[in-house]
Amino acid sequence: MQVSPVARVGASRSPTAARPPSPGAPGPARSSAPGLPPTGPRCFGYTADGAELVEGEAAEVKDCFHALLAGATLSGMAADLNGRGILDRNGKPWSHNTIRGVLLNERYAGLRQYRGELHPGKWPVIVDEATWRATSRGPGRRWLLSGIARCGVCDDGTTVTSGSRGGPKGTRGLTTPLYRCRKTKHLARGTEPIDFTVEEYVIRRLSRPDAVDLLVDETAPRTEELRAKAVALRSRIRSLTDEFADDDDADAAEFKAATRRIKARLANVEAQMAHLQRARILVDIVTAEDPAKAWKDLTLDRQCAVVETLATVTLLPGRPGRAPFDPRSVRIEPLQGMG
Numbered sequence: 473m474q475v476s477p478v479a480r481v482g483a484s485r486s487p488t489a490a491r492p493p494s495p496g497a498p499g500p501a502r503s504s505a506p507g508l509p510p511t512g513p514r515c516f517g518y519t520a521d522g523a524e525l526v527e528g529e530a531a532e533v534k535d536c537f538h539a540l541l542a543g544a545t546l547s548g549m550a551a552d553l554n555g556r557g558i559l560d561r562n563g564k565p566w567s568h569n570t571i572r573g574v575l576l577n578e579r580y581a582g583l584r585q586y587r588g589e590l591h592p593g594k595w596p597v598i599v600d601e602a603t604w605r606a607t608s609r610g611p612g613r614r615w616l617l618s619g620i621a622r623c624g625v626c627d628d629g630t631t632v633t634s635g636s637r638g639g640p641k642g643t644r645g646l647t648t649p650l651y652r653c654r655k656t657k658h659l660a661r662g663t664e665p666i667d668f669t670v671e672e673y674v675i676r677r678l679s680r681p682d683a684v685d686l687l688v689d690e691t692a693p694r695t696e697e698l699r700a701k702a703v704a705l706r707s708r709i710r711s712l713t714d715e716f717a718d719d720d721d722a723d724a725a726e727f728k729a730a731t732r733r734i735k736a737r738l739a740n741v742e743a744q745m746a747h748l749q750r751a752r753i754l755v756d757i758v759t760a761e762d763p764a765k766a767w768k769d770l771t772l773d774r775q776c777a778v779v780e781t782l783a784t785v786t787l788l789p790g791r792p793g794r795a796p797f798d799p800r801s802v803r804i805e806p807l808q809g810m811g
């Protein structure tokens with residue numbers, strides 16, 4: 473498996489490995505000790521310290537998740553809670569927005585965000601992770617390309633925002649999520665096939681054998697020399713591994729020690745070449761055994777950052793009526809050096 477420059481530098485046991493600072497990477501917040509509930513305002517369903525359930529509230533939260541999966545609307549759920557005299561954590565009636573906040577909150581699935589990724593916590597869960605993931609992609613979700621993709625009608629850098637269109641009569645308020653031009657009404661496109669097209673592009677690009685080159689800063693001094701060194705070191709690791717596999721009498725400890733030394737040197741070389749900002753955003757996918765899964769495991773914010781790092785996305789008007797989705801109506805142009 474290809475190990476990332478950054479991941480390896482971060483976890484390096486080698487005193488020679490360079491440890492470049494990572495600008496923009498947030499330091500660990502004091503409240504994010506592993507597994508502890510986040511501090512801050514009380515979360516509906518939990519005690520003030522976040523460590524235990526408030527049973528009645530927890531049951532309501534669970535019902536909301538299940539109601540959403542069954543097709544209920546956020547306003548309908550708010551009306552139902554308000555009708556039964558159940559108030560939110562601030563003692564106020566529920567609204568579309570406060571319900572939405574509940575359904576998007578990863579804490580109910582026992583997860584918390586840290587540096588753009590989800591980590592398991594040690595407090596009691598109210599819904600399982602699969603349920604939370606299914607609903608957090610539902611009507612209340614923000615979309616991958618809001619504020620990122622550009623309106624192809626304006627064609628001047630104006631971005632799209634998300635909105636929705638009411639469903640046909642009889643769908644009980646279910647809506648179709650849309651990307652709309654931020655300025656005026658000339659563009660409205662269904663979000664799902666567009667997100668799918670862009671996700672496919674990202675995963676395909678980051679699964680290429682040369683994807684690791686995206687982490688390299690072409691403007692760093694001595695890039696060519698370092699790249700040649702890295703290629704040589706990688707091929708030494710490969711040939712050592714092949715030799716070891718072919719030789720029944722080989723000494724496993726010796727093999728391990730040798731590869732460890734070479735890998736430490738490789739980490740050092742890669743760290744000198746790394747484009748820190750790009751590496752920080754892309755490394756988890758580029759170096760994953762299964763880039764598609766690694767992509768799905770990222771939080772939405774992090775996915776947005778990946779798209780913005782790789783390409784400009786422009787949405788052109790769709791065909792009128794019920795014409796099938798045309799992938800050519802999504803223009804994906806790689807940014808400089810990212811093609």
Ligand SMILES: [Zn+2]
Pocket residue numbers: 623624625626627630653654655656658659
């Ligand atoms: Zn526009």
